[in-house]
Amino acid sequence: MLAIIDSVALLGLNGQKVRVEVDVSHGLPCLEIIGLPDAAVREAKDRVRTAIKNSSLDFPIQRITVNLAPADLRKEGPIFDLPIAVGILAATEQINPEIVADLLFIGELSLDGSVRGVHGVLPLVLAARELGIKKVVVPLENAPEAALVRDVEIFGIQTLAELAVALRGEAELQPSIVEEDVFLSCSEGENLDFADVKGQLAAKRALEVAAAGGHNLLMLGSPGCGKTMLARRLPSILPDLTFEEAIEVTKIHSLAGQLSSQNPLVRKRPFRAPHHTSSSTSIVGGGRVPKPGEISLAHHGVLFMDELPEFHKNTLEALRQPLEDGCVNVSRVAASVSFPANLMLVGAANPCPCGYQLDKEKECTCTPFQVQKYLHRISGPLLDRIDIHLEVPKISYSELNETAPGESSQQIKVRVEQARAIQRERFKERLISCNAAMGTKEVRLFCKLDQSGTNLLKEAFTRMSLSARSYNRILKVARTIADIDNSGAILPHHIAEAIQYRGLDRLFRV
Structure with a gap:
């Protein structure tokens, strides 16, 4: 007898429907899985056979052929264990095929018949919704994550025996419901605050501008001046994730296996800080089967690269x-x-190998050639893509001994959110979320200068030998500074501050 069960496979973050076709016929007893399976899928035959037996169900002593269609799509991972088992039970009439017809199945089986959680459930269920599927059976462990998808009924199961009882019509599958507090803003984790940072007013201002416009930032300074401390507090002034953004971020983290049943939704903006020995693949993504890297895990958040050179x-x-x-x-x-x-x-x-090239108190021991070689590890094209360059000075004793707390992250965040609100209104008819994402057309339209601003930028462009990309970056940063000041026009002092944030070009292009 033939049974057809629905499942879904992922290619990156995109899903494709997979039909699990199970045929049980007379012949020598065996279980064959075809349809371009990987090693994990081929091993499913042993897991499925043992799980069915240990669930007090009958495994047929016949020839069983399982076809995963379409055959030209590579099938990976243990997510097909459950649909294969259900297909065998349906083909041998141990469950009701009519009940199975409306469901899609995802899950890995243990040898004792329990259903284990798998990675990537959220993008799998989102893909199922796009394919028009309204009911999905997932492991109980993954149910909170899967239930985040609206307009899809999620059924979390713990064992194959429990599922078989429901699919025979002897019990009802209970839908999983998301708790309301999952959608609330998250306050868990470290409570890092800019109020803890002594001095560094210029650096705090630059970080505020970067957060308000979504700009990339490079900090250059001596060891111990506070670069890492400042960077780790940047997420505390970024706007909260919207629900749609949270779902996008959660999809990527789900695929990477970085979610738990206790925290099914990523509610804080990601902050990723890979070590400088990380490989290109781990940063960018890839592998034999492409997986997201650190830059994708930092989507809608911050990628902090300490010791960049x-x-x-x-x-x-x-x-x-x-x-x-x-x-x-x-x-x-x-x-x-x-x-x-x-x-x-x-x-x-650091500005040089020893780190003290910009320090006014401690003498640098590096030669000019060593300094140049060190800084040129950051190429000109990459530097052009970083909007704000910032020299972080060494903090003085009087600043360090200051007892009065500085401006808090919450106070800065209010100004950042006001600037972002202006940008959302500006770009409401465009696929842009912030000033940093503006293209050439948007820069021409929204970054117009008066004659004074034009003359100032022209002089800076000539003296600093700026590139066309740097020119556009200055205009974007100036637009953000104007938004923070709630100014519709970009004024000369906005341009002057934006030019100041390109000051490291002179060091890197010596």
Whole structure:
């Protein structure tokens, strides 16, 4: 007898419907799985056989052929264990095929018949919704995550025996419901606040501008001046994630296996801080079967790269295209996929190998050639894609000993959110979320200057030998500064501050 069960497979973050066709016929007893399965799928025959037996169900001593269609799509992972088992039970009439027809199944089986959680359930269920499927059976462990998808009824199950009883019509599957507090703003984790940072008023201002416009930022300064401390507090002044943004971020983290049943929804903006020894693949994404890297895991959040010049050159150069396009395209023999990478890049670097080239008190021991070689590990094209360059000075004793707290993150966040509200209104008819994402047309339309501003920018362009990309970046930053000031026009002092944030060009282009 033939049974057909619905499931779904992922290619990157996109899903495709998979029909699990199970045929049980007379012949030598065996279980064959065809349809381009990987090793994990081929091993399902042993898991399924043992799980069915240990669930007090009958495993047929016949020839069983399982076809995963379409046959030209590679099937990966243990997510097909459950649909294969259900298909065998349906083909041997141990469950009601009519009940099964309306359901889609995802899950891995243990040898004792329990259903284990799998990675990527959220994008799988979202793909199922796009395919018009309204009812999905998932492992109980993944039910809170899957239930985030609206307009789809989710049934979480714990064992195959429990599912078989429901599919025979002897009990009802209970739909999973998302708790309301899942959608509330999250306050868990470290409570880092800008009030803890002593001094560094110029650096705080630059970070505020970066947060308000979604701009990339590079901080250059001596060891211990506070670069890392400042960067780690940047998420505390960023606007809260919208529900749609949270779902986008959660999809990526689900595929990477970084969710738990206790925290099914990513509610805080991601902050990723990979070590400088990380490989290009771990940063950008890829592998034999393409998976998201750090730049995708930082989607709608911050990618902090401490000791930026110490990263491998190939890794740094691989950032150029994602920073420009907001996505990363990974091509492999097995597949070509695209992962979102709309992020803020924050880099921190010492000005030289010893770190004291800009220190006024401690003498630098590096030669000019060593300094130049060190700084040039950050290429000009990558530097052009970083909107704000910032020299972070060494903090003085009087600032460090100051007892009065500085401005809090919440106070700064209010101004950032007001600036973002202006930008949302400005770009409401365009696929843009902030000033940093403006293209050439938007820059021409929304970044018009008066004659004084034009003359100032012209002089800076000539003296600093700026590129066309740097020119546009200055205009974008100036637009953000004007938004913080709630000014419709970009005034000369807005341009002057934006030009000041390109000050490191002179060091990197010596």
